Amino acid sequence: MKWLRPCAIMLILSSGSNALAQDPLVLTPPVDSGPSTTPPTAPLDLTPTTPGPPASPSPPAAPVVPPPQATSPPIPPKRPDPPGLVRPLPQASRQTVPGATSLPVATLPITTSLPPRPTSADAGTDAAYGAFQRGYYLTAFHNAIERSSAGDTAAQTLLGVLYEGGYGVPQNFQEAVAWYGLAARGGDREAQFALGMMYLQGRGVAVDREKAADYIEQSATQGKPAAMYQLALLHLEGRARPQDPKRAADLLKRAADAGDVNAPYVLAQLYSDGEGVPQDDAAAATWLAAAARLGNVDAEVEYAIRLFNGAGVAKNEAEAAKWFRRAADVGNPIAQNRLARVLAAGRGVPADPIEAAKWHFLARAAGRNDVFLEEFIAGLSDQQRAAAMSAAQRWPVR
């Protein structure tokens, strides 16, 4: 049996269009750091292809800096020796990686956003980021290497990103950890967050939830929204940080207010449950709406159901149908099923038997059958059924 990944928290990370609309630098890193560097394919992805930077860029014909080979030591030969840097032990950490991977990944969503272009940085670092954004990874690498030796933490962080994502260089998590560590100790909140996530997921280091929590907390204290969100999850989970739903809710509110795309949906759950906050359906609906507008597909469906039922929000079937359609359009079978129902019954939308049957066929193909709709299509003419089937087969092409 194959089931769709239910988790909005992870899904939203791959729903590139929205994430990227908000921050053009958000990356979706590979989920697993197993022996292979090939990112695992997302299970039955409902979202359109992430328009992020390609994972394996074709290098320019004449590279500015020859990228280090996969077999070379994880410390780049050109890197000057920064004082105080503790070099990772590549052999030891490599050995610890396979057993430790995949375990904590699912308990906490993965997100590593590229640090925003530093406002205070000088032209050199800016050029490196600019090159990165354009996909000139080798140029970015070259510039960042030069800048990093001068103690430029933003450049060091960028090097971590390049190694973590394998942009222009062979993907190398140990190397990424080393650069993130350097920048994190230099106080860079982006690096602190990225390093925390490496420890949380056991990428390039053995899983260490305590260290992960420490770095994530440092970053959160400096105001990084994604770090506040992750710290909130740690407080909900109660392993590396004490279980404290109130603190979690507080962090989530601050993260959401600061523009974190994942926080609103979790906050909606806390309000639905009365966990860490007073139970409040209106607040839950408000945060669901926010998450839905950010493109969280599960939130779209849940908000649509609340609108349809008038739960915590004024009943509005037309608006509900709109959100069902939006989630159905990106392939969510639950939303396709609900959309088929409202189209069949003409609830919030003009009744449209062919469209109803089309969405039912699509949901059914995705494993979501429905006795009511089966009876409904049995009552259609052969012509109507054929038209619906043909439309379903053409989907998502309109």
Place this chain on the structure above:
Amino acid sequence: MDGAMALVNADTCRLCLVTPFGATPETFSTALEAALAGGDVASLIVTAAPGELDRLAATTVPLAQAHGVAALIHNDREIALNTGADGVHVDDRRADLAAIVAALHPDRTAGIGNLTSRHDAMTAGEAQPDYVFFGQLDGDSRAAIFPRALDLAEWWSALFEIPAVVIGGADLASVRQAVNAGIEFVALRRAVWEYPDGPGAAVAAANRLLVETQGAAP
């Protein structure tokens, strides 16, 4: 199709069973045989005191499977493998769910229980189990389904593809609540094993209630 029910798929609810408190291979086999002869059952969750689970599993797993019923072992993968059970029902909060699910798939089923909040359920869902279970295995002390478990299961079923199981009440009629909430499975324990006319009659009656309620639902 009108009102709030219009969005609920109330047509797919099936029965699960949970082994009763104090079940031993000697005392339980007859009751189980009777129950499974009574009608449709999707799965049986086998639970017992730690030292007794392997013995109970050894007799109940083949019995369940002979009736086409999936046998799931409570929290013990080793016993599940040794007895050839169909899967494991995990409700140990300390467990690494993703690792357990990954270790069982694709050959065996993995279900996750002990979910007390939406966030818990979402986190469990990320591990891609075959079902999520709301309420405790012995959460059938009242006639009706515990409101909290019903609320969470209804919410889940409305939103996600992974099916939900809710622990039913001590009264067979509680299966109606599960149907009306659009929940995919309802798990019974006392309602079946302590049914005055015996477990076979209980399973038959529960299935009649499921069909009736599904027929009446919009």
